[in-house]
Amino acid sequence: MAGGGKAHLRDPETVLMRAEDLVVEFPLGRGRVVKAVSGISLDVKQGETLGLVGESGCGKSTTAKSLIQLPPPTSGTISYSGIELTSLDDEALRTARTDLQMIFQDPISSLNPRRRIGDVVAEPLRVWGPHDRGEQTLLVNEMLEAVGIDPAVALDKRPHEFSGGQCQRISIARALVLNPQVIICDEPVSALDVSVQAQILNMLEDLKSAYGLTLVFIAHDLAVVKNISDRVAVMYLGKLCEVSESNELYENPAHPYTELLFGSSPLPDPTAKLDITMVEEGDIPSPIDPPSGCRFRTRCEYATERCAEEEPIMRKISKDHFVACHHPLVPVSEMAGVSA
Amino acid sequence: MSKAMTSSRPDGPLLSVKDLRTYFAMNAGLLKAVDGVTFDLHAGQTLGIVGESGSGKTVLSRSIMRLNLGKNVQTSGQALFQNKDLLGLPLRQMSDIWGQEIAMVFQDPMTSLNPVVKIGRQVSEHVRKHLGVSKKEARGLAIELLKSVRIPEAEVAISAFPHELSGGMRQRVSIAIALACGPKLLFADEPTTALDVTVQHQILNLLGLQQTKRDMAMVLVTHDLGVVAGRTDETIVMYAGKAVEQASTNRIFQNTSHPYTEALLRSIPKTDKPSHTRLAAIAGRPPNLITMPSGCSFSPRCPYAQDRCFEEEPPLITNEDGHTTACWYPVGTVENQAAWDKNLTAGRPSTLAVANGQIIDDVPADTVVGSP
Numbered sequence A: 001m002a003g004g005g006k007a008h009l010r011d012p013e014t015v016l017m018r019a020e021d022l023v024v025e026f027p028l029g030r031g032r033v034v035k036a037v038s039g040i041s042l043d044v045k046q047g048e049t050l051g052l053v054g055e056s057g058c059g060k061s062t063t064a065k066s067l068i069q070l071p072p073p074t075s076g077t078i079s080y081s082g083i084e085l086t087s088l089d090d091e092a093l094r095t096a097r098t099d100l101q102m103i104f105q106d107p108i109s110s111l112n113p114r115r116r117i118g119d120v121v122a123e124p125l126r127v128w129g130p131h132d133r134g135e136q137t138l139l140v141n142e143m144l145e146a147v148g149i150d151p152a153v154a155l156d157k158r159p160h161e162f163s164g165g166q167c168q169r170i171s172i173a174r175a176l177v178l179n180p181q182v183i184i185c186d187e188p189v190s191a192l193d194v195s196v197q198a199q200i201l202n203m204l205e206d207l208k209s210a211y212g213l214t215l216v217f218i219a220h221d222l223a224v225v226k227n228i229s230d231r232v233a234v235m236y237l238g239k240l241c242e243v244s245e246s247n248e249l250y251e252n253p254a255h256p257y258t259e260l261l262f263g264s265s266p267l268p269d270p271t272a273k274l275d276i277t278m279v280e281e282g283d284i285p286s287p288i289d290p291p292s293g294c295r296f297r298t299r300c301e302y303a304t305e306r307c308a309e310e311e312p313i314m315r316k317i318s319k320d321h322f323v324a325c326h327h328p329l330v331p332v333s334e335m336a337g338v339s340a
Numbered sequence B: 001m002s003k004a005m006t007s008s009r010p011d012g013p014l015l016s017v018k019d020l021r022t023y024f025a026m027n028a029g030l031l032k033a034v035d036g037v038t039f040d041l042h043a044g045q046t047l048g049i050v051g052e053s054g055s056g057k058t059v060l061s062r063s064i065m066r067l068n069l070g071k072n073v074q075t076s077g078q079a080l081f082q083n084k085d086l087l088g089l090p091l092r093q094m095s096d097i098w099g100q101e102i103a104m105v106f107q108d109p110m111t112s113l114n115p116v117v118k119i120g121r122q123v124s125e126h127v128r129k130h131l132g133v134s135k136k137e138a139r140g141l142a143i144e145l146l147k148s149v150r151i152p153e154a155e156v157a158i159s160a161f162p163h164e165l166s167g168g169m170r171q172r173v174s175i176a177i178a179l180a181c182g183p184k185l186l187f188a189d190e191p192t193t194a195l196d197v198t199v200q201h202q203i204l205n206l207l208g209l210q211q212t213k214r215d216m217a218m219v220l221v222t223h224d225l226g227v228v229a230g231r232t233d234e235t236i237v238m239y240a241g242k243a244v245e246q247a248s249t250n251r252i253f254q255n256t257s258h259p260y261t262e263a264l265l266r267s268i269p270k271t272d273k274p275s276h277t278r279l280a281a282i283a284g285r286p287p288n289l290i291t292m293p294s295g296c297s298f299s300p301r302c303p304y305a306q307d308r309c310f311e312e313e314p315p316l317i318t319n320e321d322g323h324t325t326a327c328w329y330p331v332g333t334v335e336n337q338a339a340w341d342k343n344l345t346a347g348r349p350s351t352l353a354v355a356n357g358q359i360i361d362d363v364p365a366d367t368v369v370g371s372p
């Protein structure tokens, strides 16, 4: 990967959302540019949960925000339900966005501290309707109940009176109130205790089936991502490394970066083999001046000359498992070798 | 407290904490942030302190360090460090111990770094202050220290400001400062919580390496059971200000005895379980530390709770294996199985929640099995 290619994309007819060749760059002045996202292609089917994992700064949030055009990508296309989002005018885009909601990592600061919970959740309705107060109240109550918050207790309170987990439930209720199709969850459980995290993850699964939602779920915890996702995309420094059906990814990680992530994850098991040799600096290189060829090569123990020269392209290794690496850990079967 | 560690070292403990309590006087009443914690820590050993947010982990370590300031703080008990009670020392004498004999690493490295001073100077000034060496020697030592925490090109890095470094690098610098004077004891309060898994892994390895090299004792505070597994000798699980289970780390995982520890372990998603496996969330929320429930503080959420649990607080009891638990119906006992069966039959909400994997946000505190 740190590579390009689209072999992992599925038939456009069968997906709800498809992003191709997303590039997001932030100018820094004096000709310097942060290459936050450098040619990522992703798709998600109706009712599916797509997990996105990677270290902080690798471009997960930037990718997610570009999907809802906040801000639009520097280049690339995003088709949602047959509509090309990048070519919509502001008005049409605002309408399309009611289908695409986002929830964020920091549950408390993502809610306006001065407003009452009832108003926080009703806010999207003030713009999009229904405008009838009674109908609004019914919807707000329904959504709060759906996320396990008692409206009778919560409506008049303000965000600081709730715990982090409850604030995250409230922001989910607000995201749901417009009856969206897709919810993009940007590290929604990263700031929460494990016990609260489990409550929120279970609840997202329930809401997904109750409301027929499609989820894009970002996290840096591999176990969390596996738990909630049908398909997982591993990201490194603005590029995709590996895309796979979730169980398959954890059984047969094929990309050296995925292997590194697995080896670093703390397991709640004192008998698990712990590699205590790795103490060296392994911070992600700067996205201003990313390495040539494979972007992971500066940290990859399998890197060869080829990796510095040639960018690896996404290839199929098994049924729904794709990797962008010149020397993957799982052999690329000859049968699967043909890329789309 | 556990005897397992005590017997393995002939010399006495480096730190011996006895019935430590820290209360904060608040308008609403007395907030019992730490309520009776006892443990021994020997040179070169690591103690893990685990618990949810607000369980008192930070207050506990700050109490031992005497860093809980304010008129409303009431601390009692003992914290014998090399046989001196830290809780009774005048603050003037504490300041000789801080940084020299006991050091601390925090979750946010910026709390211990000065944002406008180059990192080389921060490290060397610390070294000069405590070791009384010349400026030049201190600079040399600073470079050595930065190398020991694996800062690449330390000679160049000394002229960087903290904001120019990544979070992981900043944490390395604050570890270098903490290690500068060769402390005998290091408190690491969530040192990796803000970091990526890969960087977390390196920093924990680095701490372990330095600890072995220096025969330093460490208290590792974390909310992540995965972090203590394989990296600590003993673990204390805290709930609502109390140590509810305390044993060798292996026993905590393999012979889990307290229902809260069991619930925490169960709620962690596991990579060896298939996708979409229902997680066993813990019903409800931790109690308010000012208006604590009577009896066992975990009783409103506990799937095994019986009448007795709501009335009488379970004492901390150490069994013959040195495993300490505060519970009337410890996990793995026949009494525990009977309590579970009884609650299931009675349809107790938090028991059903575990059985069915449901979420219950608020379990009424007065749900007592068998009561009208």
Ligand SMILES: Nc1ncnc2c1ncn2[C@@H]1O[C@H](COP(=O)(O)OP(=O)(O)OP(=O)(O)O)[C@@H](O)[C@H]1O
Binding pocket: B024, B031, B033, B051, B052, B053, B054, B055, B056, B057, B058, B059, B060, B070, B223, B289
């Ligand atoms: N100076 C203070 N005055 C009053 N209450 C305090 C003070 N410091 C801490 N507390 C309270 O003491 C309790 C324990 O806090 P503590 O910071 O030790 O929790 P923790 O286990 O470290 O949590 P976290 O995982 O969030 O760091 C909390 O209820 C907290 O609000």
Ligand SMILES: Nc1ncnc2c1ncn2[C@@H]1O[C@H](COP(=O)(O)OP(=O)(O)O)[C@@H](O)[C@H]1O
Binding pocket: A026, A034, A035, A036, A054, A055, A056, A057, A058, A059, A060, A061, A062, A063, A287
């Ligand atoms: N508005 C911005 N201006 C400049 N750089 C940015 C901006 N937003 C994000 N970046 C940079 O883009 C990269 C990817 O960031 P982000 O998408 O937030 O990563 P992640 O969500 O994976 O942690 C980082 O190097 C980040 O510093």
Ligand code: SF4
Binding pocket: A001, A002, A255, A256, A257, A294, A295, A296, A297, A298, A300, A301, A302, A303, A304, A307, A312, A324, A325, A326, A327, A328
């Ligand atoms: S082997 Fe080469 S292409 Fe594959 S991850 Fe390593 S550096 Fe990149």
Ligand code: SF4
Binding pocket: B258, B259, B260, B296, B297, B298, B299, B300, B302, B303, B304, B305, B306, B309, B314, B326, B327, B328, B329, B330
């Ligand atoms: S069984 Fe009783 S004493 Fe033990 S944790 Fe549960 S409520 Fe507390």
Ligand SMILES: [Mg+2]
Binding pocket: A057, A060, A061, A062, A186, A187
């Ligand atoms: Mg982000």
Ligand SMILES: [Mg+2]
Binding pocket: B057, B058, B059, B189, B190
């Ligand atoms: Mg804390």
